Amino acid sequence: MLHPEVTEVAPNDELFTCLSPDGVLHRETTAGGDLFVMYRDMVLSRRVDTEAIALQRQGELGLWPSMLGQEGAQVGAGRALRPRDIAFPTYREHAVAWCRGVDPVQLLGLFRGTTLGGWDPRENNFSLYTLVIGAQTLHAVGYAMGIVRDGDVGTGDPDRDRAVLVFLGDGALSEGETNEAFVWAAAQNLPIVFFCQNNQWAISAPYSVQSRVSVAQRAQGFGFRGVRVDGNDVVASHAATVDALDRARAGGGPTLIEAMTYRRNPHTTSDDDGRYRDAALTDQWSALDPIARLRTHLENSGVAEDFFAGVAAEEELLAERVRVGCRTLPDPDPASPFLHTLAEMPAELAQQLDAHLAFVAAGEEVAS
Numbered sequence: 231m232l233h234p235e236v237t238e239v240a241p242n243d244e245l246f247t248c249l250s251p252d253g254v255l256h257r258e259t260t261a262g263g264d265l266f267v268m269y270r271d272m273v274l275s276r277r278v279d280t281e282a283i284a285l286q287r288q289g290e291l292g293l294w295p296s297m298l299g300q301e302g303a304q305v306g307a308g309r310a311l312r313p314r315d316i317a318f319p320t321y322r323e324h325a326v327a328w329c330r331g332v333d334p335v336q337l338l339g340l341f342r343g344t345t346l347g348g349w350d351p352r353e354n355n356f357s358l359y360t361l362v363i364g365a366q367t368l369h370a371v372g373y374a375m376g377i378v379r380d381g382d383v384g385t386g387d388p389d390r391d392r393a394v395l396v397f398l399g400d401g402a403l404s405e406g407e408t409n410e411a412f413v414w415a416a417a418q419n420l421p422i423v424f425f426c427q428n429n430q431w432a433i434s435a436p437y438s439v440q441s442r443v444s445v446a447q448r449a450q451g452f453g454f455r456g457v458r459v460d461g462n463d464v465v466a467s468h469a470a471t472v473d474a475l476d477r478a479r480a481g482g483g484p485t486l487i488e489a490m491t492y493r494r495n496p497h498t499t500s501d502d503d504g505r506y507r508d509a510a511l512t513d514q515w516s517a518l519d520p521i522a523r524l525r526t527h528l529e530n531s532g533v534a535e536d537f538f539a540g541v542a543a544e545e546e547l548l549a550e551r552v553r554v555g556c557r558t559l560p561d562p563d564p565a566s567p568f569l570h571t572l573a574e575m576p577a578e579l580a581q582q583l584d585a586h587l588a589f590v591a592a593g594e595e596v597a598s
């Protein structure tokens with residue numbers, strides 16, 4: 231089913247919005263989406279983010295890329311996925327991971343240095359985090375080609391048709407790989423949705439130094455649809471993504487969604503954003519907070535305080551589980567980097583593994 235209200239905004243680059251910053255739902259969408267579920271998703275995933283920053287400050291994590299302010303874009307998109315669809319994230323999609331059912335403690339392993347992955351991508355159809363900017367767009371295109379070859383697109387059977395949702399930042403649009411991915415997606419009419427969170431900064435580089443046109447407009451040059459949504463509006467993000475995924479599964483080809491949002495925290499816990507941007511801008515964007523606006527809407531609709539209290543109680547339990555879980559993440563097997571690269575281990579690599587294990591054992595002896 232297509233949702234014409236989203237399509238309308240494509241040609242003129244208008245921002246598609248449903249829920250205004252003061253919490254008024256001024257456009258009903260046909261895309262549905264459970265506002266209670268999405269409120270809870272945003273609150274709980276924000277709490278994971280807050281706890282992760284605190285853990286990094288305590289030396290428990292090496293690094294953390296915060297998503298504060300981007301929950302509306304991520305939850306709207308994450309909740310548009312069906313189980314058989316697959317998502318390819320960057321390293322900041324903590325709320326999408328939450329929507330896919332990835333345990334938040336598993337997210338922390340990569341940033342604690344106990345794993346190079348953290349979860350099995352097949353369990354939740356949620357690929358591993360990708361730190362190489364833009365690389366995941368090609369992985370996603372390859373997967374979408376596989377879906378076509380499996381005949382899982384355009385059959386009309388909702389239990390069979392699948393699509394790919396790939397996340398990228400505005401900075402990734404300056405990578406050759408992303409542009410190659412767009413070429414392939416268009417030329418082969420692939421079942422793929424590119425979801426760009428335009429949080430306006432690629433570390434210290436603003437979007438304005440990367441492009442003379444909007445993100446959404448760039449899709450037109452490759453021959454497919456681009457739409458612009460208010461990324462701090464979870465309802466708009468959800469409707470636009472449902473629409474684009476429906477099209478993709480039905481054989482309608484790719485869409486690029488530009489979710490306009492803002493990275494309210496520094497790029498990572500290692501970055502000093504005070505050196506390149508004005509704090510007043512962050513304050514302006516704080517007033518557009520995606521959680522606050524949905525809460526206002528729910529309160530104005532008569533939702534009982536019990537609901538919010540219930541989510542707040544869940545938050546405390548989750549925070550405790552994340553703190554304890556992080557500290558008790560198991561150390562990796564020292565052999566693991568050697569074991570999962572080649573199907574059969576060559577003799578030379580086996581020798582290196584022996585030497586490595588001897589080195590680790592010697593270190594453990596010294597330490598004990």
Ligand SMILES: Cc1ncc(C[n+]2csc(CCOP(=O)(O)OP(=O)(O)O)c2C)c(N)n1
Pocket residue numbers: 322361362363364398399400401402403429431432433493497
């Ligand atoms: C190929 C590559 N080049 C450079 C980097 C260094 N780098 C890490 S994050 C980043 C900025 C990415 O910005 P954007 O795509 O907008 O995503 P955001 O971090 O804002 O979510 C850069 C340049 C990298 N990781 N990979």
